[in-house]
Amino acid sequence: MLSGVVLIAAVTVFTVGDEPGSLADALGSIAMSVALLAAAFLVPGRVIRPWPAGSAPDPVKASGQLRSAAFLSLVFAELPALVGLAGSFARGVWLPVAIGALFSVVGLLLVAPTATRMREWLARLESAGAHTGL
Template sequence: MSTPTSPGEGAPTDALGRALRLVSFAMLGGVVAIAAVAVFTVGDEAGSGVDAFGAILVSVVFVAAALFVPRRLVRPWPATAAPNEVKAAGQLRSAAFLSLVFAELPTLIGLVNSFARGVWLPVAIGALFSVAGLLLTAPTADRLREWLARMESAGARTGL
C-alpha cells in the first residue's frame, strides 16, 4: 500500500478524510436539528407500536446498508492498472458519501412518516439510528486506509 501510516508523515488521504469528516459532522448536526424541530412541531402524540416497529425496521435496513454497501463499491484494482489518484480519491469519496447518505435516511424517512401520521416517534427513532449509523460509518482515517488497502489488494498502486 502506498499510503504512509506513521503519524508524522501525513497520508495523502488526510485532506480527503478531513473534508469527508466535515461533511459527516454537518450531516450529524442536520439529523439532530431535524429530529428536534420535528419532535416539537409534529404533535403531542408519540405514536403506536406499529409506528415504532416500522421505524426500527426501516432504520436497521438503512444502517446495515450504510455499513455494507460501500465495501462493495470499493473494488480491488488490477495490478496492470496505472496509478490514478483522481479515480482512487473519487472511489473513496463515493463510498464515504454513499455510506453517509444511507446512515441519514432513517431520519428523513421517519420525518416523512411523522408528518404523514402526526406522531413524533418515527422521526425520533430514525434520528437515534441515524446518529449511531453516522458515528459508525464516519470516514475515519482507519476506514479510508482500509478502503485504500482493499483497492490496492490485487497489487496495483492507486497513486494515493
C-alpha cells in the first residue's frame, strides 16, 4: 500500500504540470487529510466491541471484526492520497496529491495492523470476559 501511494503521488506530480498550487489548495489538503487520518484512528474503536461475558467462542466472528477494523483503518489512511489525486487533477496542480500522499504514508505507518496492535484489539474483544477462540 505504501508503494502504491508513493507511485500515485510521483506519477501525478510529473503529470499535472509545474504549478504547485495555492495556499488554499495546501490548507484544504491538510484539513481533509487530518480528518481522514482521525477516522483511521477512530474506526477500530467503533468496529471492535467487547463481547458479552457469557458468549460462546466464535473465532470466525472474532477474526471478521479484527479484519474489518484493519481494513477500514487502512482504507481511511490511504484516502488522503486518493482525494489529493482527484484534487490535483481537478485543479491542475501537484500540491494536493503531495500533501495527501505524505499524510497517507504517515497514516499507513501508524495504523497498520501489526502483531502488537492485533493483540491489543483481541484483548479489547475479550475485555468483558468472553473468549473469542483466537
